[in-house]
Amino acid sequence: MEAMDDHETTSGGKDEAKPIMVILMGAPGSGKSTFCDLVMRLSTRRPWVRICQDTIGNGKAGTKNQCLTGAASALKEGKSVFIDRCNLDREQRADFVKLVGPEVEKHAVALDLPAKLCISRSVKRTGHEGNLQGGKAAAVVNRMLQKKELPKLNEGYARITVCQDEKDIQAAINTYSALGPSDKLPPGFFGQKNSDAKVQLGIMKFLKKKDPPGCSDPVTNVSPENIQSHTTKEKDSNQVLESCEELKKASVGSSISFENAPTLAFPSISTADFHFNLDKASDIIVEKVEEYVNKLGNARLVLVDLSQNSKILSLVRAKAAEMNIDSKKFFTFAGNITKLYSEGGLHCNVIANATNWRLKPGGGGVNAAIFSAAGPALETATKARAGSLSSGKAVVVPLPSSSPLFSREGVTRVIHVLGPNMNPQRPNCLNNDYDKGCKILRETYSSLFDAFASIVRAQGEPCNFEKEFKGEVQLDQGSRNSDQKVKREAVCEADMNKKYKSFVKELGPNVGSSGDGNTDGQTRKAWGGWAQALYDTAMHPERHKNIIEMSDDVVVLNDLYPKAQKHLIVLARVEGLDRLADVQKEHMSLLKTMHSVGLKWAEKFLSENNSLIFRLGYHSVPSMRQLHLHVISQDFDSNHLKNKKHWNSFNSPFFRDSVDVIDEVSQYGKAILKDENILSMELRCHRCQSAHPNIPRLKAHISSCQASFPAFLLQNGRLVFLEGIDANH
């Protein structure tokens, strides 16, 4: 660190220009290009050339060779060069170091910033030269950092500068931009403050993040500040973090499912502008949270207030702790409800808005903030749903993908609620009638949580109702009357669901382990003749064409009706293994074989077309007999994709990622299955999650949607795609 402040340079012989080659090293989002730009802008005396792999190809992806050639010719002209590519490992850098002889001094500048910072920057940026932006970036950065090797002097550098924060970077910019044409910097290794292995600790945490409260008391408060200090600590006291990690690992079975859980962030209703008594309000919040929290499966509720010192947050926190409410499912959060993800790292797919009866923007407080952050799209979407709102009620508004709240924060719905008013300056004041006020406030929270529960159910979270429904229908097949009765009820339920109406009491509380659907032999339907084709292929591959690989364990074939540019099937050859529901622990090695065969094919396709993205997985309830793994590219560009079932079978929880199936079978001995009923859920873009009224409109949208994939898919290798453009060797 001390050396960083040493900007002293030693002048060489006058007039003799001494070009240097500075090899930058850093993940996407670490600021390499910005670094080069700033030095080049500030440097008045030394000519610099930036060799950037993202731009050198003139629109196409650049190659390392182009960079090498470009660098050599610039150096020959007496210019100094920046090698602006990731250069994360020694091998990547070696060709540049070897490029020129000892007459050119080689430097390395490593921008070794916290992984989560690089990721969040790459995820957010737009217009990146190498088109590495959006959600895709998170997984790319993650993978790239796994092979990070900080530069060492014995690779051939005269000088290495490691920057671990913005201050270090600024110092290095000053150092390089001050260099005259013949100046020479002191050689040596500068700037590294801790060992490189530890710095990366943050990476998986970022991707799997959330739940920072898990490390402390029952009901905790999280704020951007807390997360921030977490980040800073990461560098200085890894031990603290590691023990935290250990704690998380120890409770992995329960905590892991919460990280991507549907989450409702809500403000305290009526306590701000409507002057509702804080103590009474906090009682009601805790009472209602307690009533709902265990009915919501793994979904989470988060009470949000702007201020770290919020009275209502501390009251609620204390009372919730007293009631022993599970802090994974309910916690408080100090931060801006419109920036929970971008500023606080907290992903909430649904936020509540304490609105006014006219459902109009403005008025100050949360309502103004949410309408303003969501843009005009929210107002339009709200207007389409309702013209006004009475107190105690809630209205759910799906957020159009054009809204910044959607694209930036990942919020897919806003639930407007109107609480009781105790402020004489506002309409419908209750004149201090707290009997009435408390009743309405209770009703408001019930409406809010009911609406959220409906959303959770509509999204296909496991719930008992679905299972029971399915079981009943199938057991009752003999009796026409009861069959009809059940069907009628089901229609009624589905209808309720659509309208986000009341919440079914039986909604499954114990979600974690009992998500399997129809494993009972009794409830199993018979296979139709048409459903036997894959079975016959598995048993007698020689009778079939269209097979592209065959072994004792599996047969690989192109899907007869591909639902995307690339869509193939890895078929198990075990007799009696009809579907995912039949899979048990004994099939673990088969599952792994199927996965690796599928992965191999995905990688082959990627080598032919590096823009493809693949997903590998099983249908919870397949139409065709014989266990088969789908390997499907995520363009879904196919004329065979024609209906809702097609779409949702690959883009809802009905599609079970191979990696998750493997985890579940090894852990619980069976895979979690989703009911076929979820195939009728609304159509949503698999990238930006926007809703679309029908298949043609959805297809028109996905043909151009470049939004990042949801965080869930970017984790654990659920999506398979090529590493960053810098990383191509």
Place this chain on the structure above:
DNA sequence: GTTCTAGAAC
């Protein structure tokens, strides 16, 4: 799984 088609939705 697809195809066909009635009729709902626009």
Place this chain on the structure above:
DNA sequence: GTTCTAGAAC
């Protein structure tokens, strides 16, 4: 009128 879905048959 055209577009789109969903159910039945295969």
